[in-house]
Amino acid sequence: MVKILILANNDVGLYKFRKELIKELVKENEVHISLPNGDFIPKLKELGCKFIDTPISRRGTNPITDLKLLINYRRIIKNIKPDLVLTYTIKPNVYGGLACRMSDVPCIANITGLGTAVENGGILQKVTLFLYKVSLKKAKCVFFQNKENEEFIIKKKIINGNHRIIPGSGVNLDYYSLLDYPSDETINFLFIARVMKEKGIDQYLEAADYIKAKYPNTVFHILGFCEGAYEDKLKEMQAKDIIKYHGMQSDVRGFHKISSCTIHPTYYPEGMSNVLLESAASGRPVITTDRAGCREIVDDEINGYVVEPKNSQDLIEKIEKFLELDHESKKQMGLAGRKKVEKEFDRNLVVNAYVEEAEKALR
Structure with a gap:
């Protein structure tokens, strides 16, 4: 059975926006998820995922903390031996991508937004883009959620491999069904x-x-x-x-x-x-x-x-x-x-x- 490892930074987003994908993947694959523990982990387990508790400082910029995350990802990849890794959001994309490159494991990354570090320019932008360039070099595919992000990354020569635009996380049209429009009274x-x-x-x-x-x-x-x-x-x-x-x-x-x-x-x-x-x-x-x-x-x-x-x-x-x-x-x-x-x-x-x-x- 093919092993797929998903690296993400929080349980809420993974469940709310990726559960339809996970449902599809668990049909014929063994799916592991690596992210911090949270209220939605039981729901993700119910879908058929195997959970690995992985602390992430989502907004922190401490290089020692980030180095620990990279080491953690390398250890997880070594233990699970996944056939494919999917990454979401900046830190899993960067440090997960690096770990995959070092371990020679195929990876698909999703740029869910470039974040304020890139948006605001300066030294933090340079460091972030350098890390992206190193980590995504061997990615099998990089998904972008909008044209502007894609053009920016291409212009900066961060990636040169396979990439494509998807419509964000999409929306579940059954869960968010068409509702009757309310009156104008209020x-x-x-x-x-x-x-x-x-x-x-x-x-x-x-x-x-x-x-x-x-x-x-x-x-x-x-x-x-x-x-x-x-x-x-x-x-x-x-x-x-x-x-x-x-x-x-x-x-x-x-x-x-x-x-x-x-x-x-x-x-x-x-x-x-x-x-x-x-x-x-x-x-x-x-x-x-x-x-x-x-x-x-x-x-x-x-x-x-x-x-x-x-x-x-x-x-x-x-x-x-x-x-x-x-x-x-x-x-x-x-x-x-x-x-x-x-x-x-x-x-x-x-x-x-x-x-x-x-x-x-x-x-």
């Missing part, structure tokens, strides 16, 4: 993301403050883990009835039911926004920024609106434009989003791409 907006600066929370809060005062029938919801810097701000705005903060939610579909529109004003370097894919799949219009990983999901004025990153005024104007639409136009905008994801972002497209590249790599 207009509910959703912000679904980690509450942090780069996700555009400042712009969302500024827009909420202005719009709520002008349009009393609007409600601005926030779903996601809140970073310490924003705790007091959210409490203050909730007390004034400007926003409703719901904390981290494991299942957002109930919120999509009442939602009129999802607002995702991020300027974080996304691969492909799952928030937008899931919202559009549910038949909800979306307002998001003109950024790679976001703009691909929105046909401006067809299934939503595109705004300039970090521009609160532009966001306010697009929200007002949306509010001025009649109910049927809002509903049609949501239906256009559903059609778009059915055509371009079905998760089965991603699963098929992986199966195809895995078969090539194992020949």
Whole structure:
């Protein structure tokens, strides 16, 4: 039986966005997963995976910690002797890719976004790109989630082998089914993301403050883990009835039911926004920024609106434009989003791409 090893940095993302692929892989292969322990590990085991607890400092830059991760990956590969390794996110891509190259094991990497280290330039960008170049040199395939990331990596001559674009993680169109569009009696907006600066929370809060005062029938919801810097701000705005903060939610579909529109004003370097894919799949219009990983999901004025990153005024104007639409136009905008994801972002497209590249790599 073929052994496949998956290297990832967290259990939530692996289960939510890769479970359909894992279900396909475990049919005829022995699948091992290496990542930190978490609440979704039992669910991944139920799928048929063999779990290896592997600590990862996701955002840390300590070279000693990263060296330990590389050594850990080498030991895991030596023990399991996989026929193929799949890697996701920066550290598994870099240190997993290095371990595979050192162990002469075929590897397929997925660039799920270039991250702030590359985005911000400087010495950290140079180091990260160098590590990518060394680690991905022998990769059997490198998947990109958007054209901009692919062009950047090619331009920098980081890879020269097989590569292709996939539609992000895709979206499960059965799990995120088309929902009835709500009435206009109350207009509910959703912000679904980690509450942090780069996700555009400042712009969302500024827009909420202005719009709520002008349009009393609007409600601005926030779903996601809140970073310490924003705790007091959210409490203050909730007390004034400007926003409703719901904390981290494991299942957002109930919120999509009442939602009129999802607002995702991020300027974080996304691969492909799952928030937008899931919202559009549910038949909800979306307002998001003109950024790679976001703009691909929105046909401006067809299934939503595109705004300039970090521009609160532009966001306010697009929200007002949306509010001025009649109910049927809002509903049609949501239906256009559903059609778009059915055509371009079905998760089965991603699963098929992986199966195809895995078969090539194992020949």
